[in-house]
Amino acid sequence: MNQTIAFLGAGSMAEAIIAGMTANSVIPAQQIIATNNSNKERLAELSSKYHIQTNQNKQEAITDSNVIILAMKPKDIKKATDEIKGWIREDQIIVSLLAGISTNFIESQLDTNTPVIRVMPNTSAAIGLSATTVTGGKFTTADHLALVETIMQSIGTTTLIEEEDMDAFTALAGSSPAFYYYMIEAMERFVADKGLDIDIAKPLMIQTLKGVAGMLETSPDSPGVLRQKITSPGGTTEAGLKTLASHNFQHAVVDCLNQTTDKSAELRKNFEK
Ligand SMILES: NC(=O)C1=CN([C@@H]2O[C@H](COP(=O)(O)OP(=O)(O)OC[C@H]3O[C@@H](n4cnc5c(N)ncnc54)[C@H](O)[C@@H]3O)[C@@H](O)[C@H]2O)C=CC1
Ligand SMILES: O=C(O)[C@@H]1CCC=N1
Numbered sequence: 001m002n003q004t005i006a007f008l009g010a011g012s013m014a015e016a017i018i019a020g021m022t023a024n025s026v027i028p029a030q031q032i033i034a035t036n037n038s039n040k041e042r043l044a045e046l047s048s049k050y051h052i053q054t055n056q057n058k059q060e061a062i063t064d065s066n067v068i069i070l071a072m073k074p075k076d077i078k079k080a081t082d083e084i085k086g087w088i089r090e091d092q093i094i095v096s097l098l099a100g101i102s103t104n105f106i107e108s109q110l111d112t113n114t115p116v117i118r119v120m121p122n123t124s125a126a127i128g129l130s131a132t133t134v135t136g137g138k139f140t141t142a143d144h145l146a147l148v149e150t151i152m153q154s155i156g157t158t159t160l161i162e163e164e165d166m167d168a169f170t171a172l173a174g175s176s177p178a179f180y181y182y183m184i185e186a187m188e189r190f191v192a193d194k195g196l197d198i199d200i201a202k203p204l205m206i207q208t209l210k211g212v213a214g215m216l217e218t219s220p221d222s223p224g225v226l227r228q229k230i231t232s233p234g235g236t237t238e239a240g241l242k243t244l245a246s247h248n249f250q251h252a253v254v255d256c257l258n259q260t261t262d263k264s265a266e267l268r269k270n271f272e273k
Pocket of ligand 1: 008009010011012013014035036037038071072073074076079080083097098099120121122123174175
């Protein structure tokens with residue numbers, strides 16, 4: 001692909017995307033430029049790990065790129081747009097990874113009608129398995145969206161959504177890897193408590209998860225039916241599920257996703273000023 005992509009912010013999500021992008025040949029590493037506020041060591045680390053370009057001069061990094069990926073925290077968006085607006089051109093595309101922050105706000109902070117596309121990847125981008133949602137702002141054409149989807153497909157799947165649904169999909173696909181990891185952490189606690197060998201247990205947990213993902217993907221059965229097929233009356237699974245129900249497990253999960261969604265909206269309220 002003949003695009004040069006600048007990352008403004010070189011933290012965990014930028015690295016996950018860079019790792020995914022450079023692992024396949026869709027975007028040559030030399031067409032990726034990372035820049036941040038001042039952490040030279042971090043840029044050197046990314047350059048040595050992924051053979052990408054880095055530039056501490058943000059203006060140069062932006063001027064030399066067609067696609068500018070905003071990869072700072074939501075709280076830093078105003079400062080970032082104030083800093084870069086003089087350098088942004090209308091032939092470029094701004095891609096924002098920021099939770100909560102709307103395309104409308106970013107557009108309003110720029111002096112140009114540059115297209116702004118909001119995406120929500122997850123850290124599985126690092127292994128090419130992100131489930132990235134994508135939504136365009138008011139200056140975005142179908143061609144802009146297609147280009148950004150192609151770029152993001154280098155790190156996994158992309159799904160076009162309405163921007164009003166972005167907060168909920170941030171919960172369901174951006175933050176949710178953390179929720180799955182949290183459950184696995186609890187299983188690791190059980191492994192330790194039982195004195196089981198983690199080297200035996202971990203591959204079993206991973207294979208089980210892969211099997212669950214595969215069944216969800218290929219089986220015509222709903223998750224509820226798949227669960228019932230495991231649950232013999234009076235058996236082991238039933239005993240486990242009863243315990244989860246007694247702890248209001250499903251309520252906890254729905255509440256967790258609601259709180260995550262609400263936080264995304266709150267970030268917008270707090271930092272779009
Ligand atoms: N970590 C995750 O799983 C996901 C994160 N995101 C979004 O990605 C964004 C970045 O998140 P993380 O990488 O986790 O944060 P992070 O804190 O690891 O990285 C942010 C980086 O941006 C830099 N930065 C701040 N202002 C800047 C500016 N004006 N110019 C250049 N660099 C600047 C900071 O120095 C820092 O290195 C956030 O907005 C978050 O909502 C989206 C999807 C998933
Ligand atoms: O926790 C956060 O705010 C970011 C957004 C989605 C995943 N991590």
